[in-house]
Structure formats: C-alpha cells, structure tokens
Amino acid sequence: MFDLLTSYTLFSLSTVMGFVALATLLHLQFGLAGIVNFGVVGFWGLGMYAFGVLLIQFEVPYPLAMLLAVAIVAAVSLLIGWVIVDLNDQAVLVATLAFGTIVTSLVTTEKWLTEGVVGLGSVPYPVETGDGALWQFVVLTAVTAAIVIYAARIAKTPYGRLLAAKRDNEPLARGLGKNTSRHKLTIFVITCALMGFVGTLSAPVHRFLTPDLIGPGVTFSAWIALIVGGKRHPLGGVLGVALTIFVFDFVIETYVPVPSEHAATVTVIKTIVYGVTLIVALMFRPLGLLGPGRKRGSR
C-alpha cells in the first residue's frame, strides 16, 4: 500500500523533492536568465558537504552549520559568477561543468576533511525523534514550494522581464540602460546559494555522505527534467522531475517488483530512457512540454 511513513518511501520522495528544487532553480538561472549552469551538482554538493563537515568534523551547532554552509556556497558562486559573468555561453558551460567536477574531486581526495570514499557520517536530522525523516521531507517540500512560487511570481515583474530581455538580446538590453552584468551576477549568486541550501537539507536525507552522491548525474538529471518539462515555465522543473526522476527513483524502485539480479539493469535503462526522452523533447517540443511548441514557420 501507499505508506508515506516507511523510511524508504520518505527517502525516495525527499530525493525527488530535492531535484524539483534544483530543476526549478535551474529554470531561474537558465530558463529565465539564460545562464548555462552545468555545475548544479557543485553548488548543491558543496552545500551538502560543507554542512556535513562543519557539523561532524568541527562540531558546529546545527543551524549555524547550515548558515555557514550556505554562506560558503554564496561566496564561491560570487567568485565564479564574477569570473564568468560576461563570458559567452560555451565558456560559462565549461567553467561551471569544471567547477562541479572540481568539487567532486576535492571531496574524494581531501580525506582529512571529508573522509573521502569511506564516507562522512552520519548527518542527523535536526530533530532526532522518530519523525525526523518526515519533518525533513515536509521542510524540503515547503522550501521547494517557496522556490516554485517565487519563480512563478518573479517572471511577471520588471525584474523577470529584465532577465528575459537579457537572455533574448543582451546588447539591446544594455542599450536601454540595463546593467545586465550586475543583475546576472545577483541572480546567479542567489540561486546557487539556494542550491547549496537544498544541499544542506539533503544531507540528513542521505545521512551518510559519499562522493558518489555528487557525481555529474545530478546535474544532468536536473537539466533533463527541466528541458523535458519546459525550461521557460516555472512549473517546468516540477513536471519534468515528475516524469523522469519520480518515475524511476520512486515509482519503479518502490512499486515495481524487479528481481534482484536485474536491479543493475534498471539504472542502465533509466539512463537510456532519459537520453531518448531528452532527444524526443528537443525534436518535437524544444521548449518542453509546458513550452509553446515549435512556432510554425520559424526556423
């Protein structure tokens, strides 16, 4: 039966919810502002690990560790943003992708801090009663909902139009007096810091932090979900995650009885299906399921 309270169900749903948050933040960065962030996992993973290290290795109090972790991610994204802000899309893509890889490598190699592949453990829930996992899921859901509502609202404000204008034609926007560099940097730092915040919330969900949690697959999953759902739509990330990550990591893993000898096959099939879905979406609905579809007669 559909039992929300089993710990495995809560773990899966919390993971899925984290992806909804990441995909929606990516919508703000890429769908709205046109910043090609291929280092999603770097910001999320840095938040998660910074929090875990502060909490466990340095015994910093729980809320302070979260706050510091987010501050670290904000500082790092400010530095990266400052470097990439006026570079072209390809350069931004490569730089952020490299950043994500660097975070993963450092987490693996800096064993004195992160315990490397052995794993850093264990990150407790803020409330260590029996309901910790449920509360964590509730908090993650609330934060995700807030991000989605923010994304839906900001698009219909002067700031949303400014970011869309920057994405469409940056020199033209500058010619109208818009300081696009400053605004790009601001939205980049805010959304990256929030990715880090989601990372701190994801840490107790995984409990035991290992480098394989923060592989490039996280970035690609968030991207595929957003593209399938609709990069320009505030609900694109929600729909995309529901159709991709939710189906595989929750529905199939929880409710489809896969014989254990075929368990590894599911992961491979997942990757294949993601890839095919992405290609089909790009061919027939380049702006995603919630996008307007191909305009007749245009390109």
Added chain:
Amino acid sequence: MGDTIEVNGLRKSYGGRVVNEIPRLTLSEHRIEGLIGPNGAGKTTLMSLITGRIRPDTGSVRLLRDGAAIEITGMSLNRVARLGVVRTNQKIQDFESLTIEDSMLLSLATDRDEGPGRLFGERDFRERCDPIIADYVAAMKFADRSAHALSAGEKKLLDIVRCLLLEPKILLMDEPTVGLPTEQTDEVMALVSRVAERQDMKVVIIEHDLDLIWKVCEHVHFMADGQILLHGTPEEVRTNRLVRDKYMGESHA
C-alpha cells in the same frame, strides 16, 4: 540649451585601417541634426564610440550638461544610456520572448523597479505605465499591444519607441527609415520631433534618405573616409561641391 556631445581627438582603427579620425566635433547643438555620408564613412562607428558600444583607440567623448562636462569615453553602454544618450538600431533588433507591451514596460522600468526582491507592486507599476504605453500604441498604430512585434516594420518602430520611453536627452537614430514604408517614416519623424520639443530632447539622425534629412534637420554634418568634412545648414551642405562629388555624385547629379 540642453545637452551636447563633444568629441576630441577621437580615433578608431581596425587592423591598421582608420575608420574614425575626428579631431574635434560638437554634436546636437541644434534640436535635430543629420549625419550623412557614403557607406563606410564611419557614421555608425562614431555612434558606437559615443554610446560606449566600442572603445576608441585614443581621444575622448564628453557629455556637456548644465555647464559641466561628463567624461563618457569608455563608459559602458548601459551607463551611457542611463545618462540619457540612447541610440536606435540600424539593424532590426528585438526581444523575441517579449510582447510589444512587455518591451515598453521593460523600457519604463527604472533601477528601483527591478530587483530580485521586488515581487509585489507589478499592478501599480502597470497602472503607472498604462497611459504612456497607450499613447505610443496609438501613435505607432500597433494593432495588438499584447502580441509580439511581427513584421520588420513593427520591430523597427518598437525599437524607436523603447528608446523614446527612456526619455533620453540625446537620441541617436541610426537609419530609422530602413525597413519602413514612406508614410510611416513621416509619422515616426513627426512623433520624434514632437517628443523632442516636449521633452527637451536632441536628435541626431544618420540617414541615406536625404530628402528626410533636408526636411527635418536644422544642421547637417557630412562625413567621408572616417572624417567629418563639413557642417552647415541643410542648404549649405546640399549645394556643397565636395558633398556632391563624394556622395551625391552618382545618384543625385
């Protein structure tokens, strides 16, 4: 009196070829001025140098306002625009995802309206902007303000409207008539003249449509081979032998 632009010792070259060499020039001393010259004379480059889109090799551009001189050489495009020096585009430019109304709202939004924390106040902002937008929609005869600009002509008009909405002190227009039917050109120029009177705005027009230049400009600069060769009233420039030889020779002889 209003603002004027003063250019001193300006020089810009690409790969050894000098495209602009202007020892001294004062623009927009008159309400509406023309800048004419053959293709490749460096007119568009001069405008790009003034608005900060490109940087000169040497020399300076200054904005003279109320007796003070503001150095705008090397200043970014957006800062120059905020100072009130704005340029309409020669090539068709648009924001593909913004409707006509969105585009106008974008222009009307100031720094104070734009911020990641400004989630509310959109309704007030629209109410404030509505009469202004309605005026321009009527003046430019846009069929549907909630639609996208579709034709090249609509995009060109919208480009000019976006600039006018910024209430510039100096409007540089780079070939405003390209892509517009003649009767619309007259309407646009009439509108620009009206705004210029009302908002104390100066206009500098680059144009190959010389009839328009002779008709609307009080003063004309003639440019060829990267240099300003002549200034004067439309009558003086039109009858000048140099201008006839270098520019009008073939077509207007």
